[in-house]
Amino acid sequence: MTEADIGSVYVAPPGFDSVLQAELERLGSAPNAWLGRLALCSAPPVASVWALDVWTAPEVHRIASIGEAAKLLKSRQRNWALVPTGHFRRAALIEERLPPVKAAPLEFPQLAPTSPLGAWTLMEPGLLLFSQSKTSAFPAGEPRFAEDREGPPSRAYLKLWEACTRLGRWPVAGETCLDLGATPGGWTWAIAKLGAAVTAVDRAPLAPSVQSMPGVTFRQESAFGLEPRDEARVDWLFSDVIAYPNRLLALAKRWIAAERVGRIVMSVKFQGETDFEVMEAFAAIPGGRLAHLFHNKHEVTFFWEAP
Ligand SMILES: C[S@@+](CC[C@H](N)C(=O)[O-])C[C@H]1O[C@@H](n2cnc3c(N)ncnc32)[C@H](O)[C@@H]1O
Structure with a gap:
């Protein structure tokens, strides 16, 4: 060239x-x-x-x-x-x-x-x-953050910080959030620190230090078992669940169709090959876009905002 x-x-x-x-x-x-x-x-x-x-x-x-x-x-x-x-x-x-x-x-x-x-x-x-x-x-x-090495139980909170910095918005006091696949609790910790109310959902127990933070509620169940139509509307739906990308695509679509969510930030993790077709399906959702964040591993982050 x-x-x-x-x-x-x-x-x-x-x-x-x-x-x-x-x-x-x-x-x-x-x-x-x-x-x-x-x-x-x-x-x-x-x-x-x-x-x-x-x-x-x-x-x-x-x-x-x-x-x-x-x-x-x-x-x-x-x-x-x-x-x-x-x-x-x-x-x-x-x-x-x-x-x-x-x-x-x-x-x-x-x-x-x-x-x-x-x-x-x-x-x-x-x-x-x-x-x-x-x-x-x-x-x-490559955004670099002043890290907190004591509070959060995992380093995954850096992904959430980067996603919110990219959006130029983050949960604030008075807003409600769902954090799916929350354990051990890095994202929930980050959301609760911002002063928002957060319901953490995971099949495995949350770190007790996070569960006891003000504004945190924990539900020990599967994220896929929640029926969005039966849930109260939330301002933010976060998901860091490890699951097949197609299942996550269906999950995001279900929450959007039920009109129970204002914004979505969801990790889409790949095992083995990168699934470009599922990426295209996520990107085709009106109001949605994808990015690979510096703090992502072999995964991309789906962002969605209600019209
Ligand atoms: C990468 S970890 C999440 C890390 C978390 N965001 C943090 O900041 O500490 C993925 C989580 O997905 C959870 N998970 C997998 N399948 C799930 C399901 N069907 N429902 C809820 N959580 C699930 C796992 O138990 C695991 O805790």
Whole structure:
């Protein structure tokens, strides 16, 4: 691929290059080349679920020196995030000459930064690839949070924090939530900390430290046994249940059809192969969309909002 041919660049989540490759092929935008974790495509940007970040206006420039590279980037905008793909020492020397980008971890709940952030890498010692615009507000599409290492019984709460940060909304005092597949209780802990009322549902017992938090109710039963029409309406339906994606699709549709929910945030976990067909079925639900979050494993998160 020649330098002028790069129409879009996709940042693969660590360990999921082959899933991103398969997705881009399905979308008719097969990568022409890979540069580290970056998929380089000649086609214009497409809506990828698996990419953590998409560079939407890539440019390639020959640079004669470190100083020239830094000058060029600075002439375009203030904030730049390096995605290292090689020539690490030289890239670090360019990075040193750029204004520092605020690196403090996010204190959830907090909105994502809004200042423009570009991304760049060195393709060769004398070849700079960059994009002033990209889809994520975070370097490499990786939001980092100030973690709580004592309160939550699992690290899964980071997924919920990331999902809510992406939405720009989170449960607040006075709202009601259902948390399906809640055990050991990381998500329930995060919701209760926000001051919302949460009913946790799981076949296995919740951590006692979470069950005793104000606003938490626990029902030890199967999430699939709940009949939405018999339940009170909730503002948020969260689900981190481990189940076949098709069962989760039916579950989401049942809650939506019953008009018992305002918003849904649901993990869709894959065992073995990534099921692109079920992803398309989720994305086809009016008001729904999917994203692979930085804190997701081999799973995507389904977001839905009532019209
Ligand atoms: C990944 S864990 C959830 C972690 C949780 N979100 C947290 O933050 O700690 C998946 C959970 O799904 C639960 N699960 C699996 N099948 C279920 C079902 N039919 N109904 C309810 N929970 C189920 C499992 O018991 C397990 O606790």
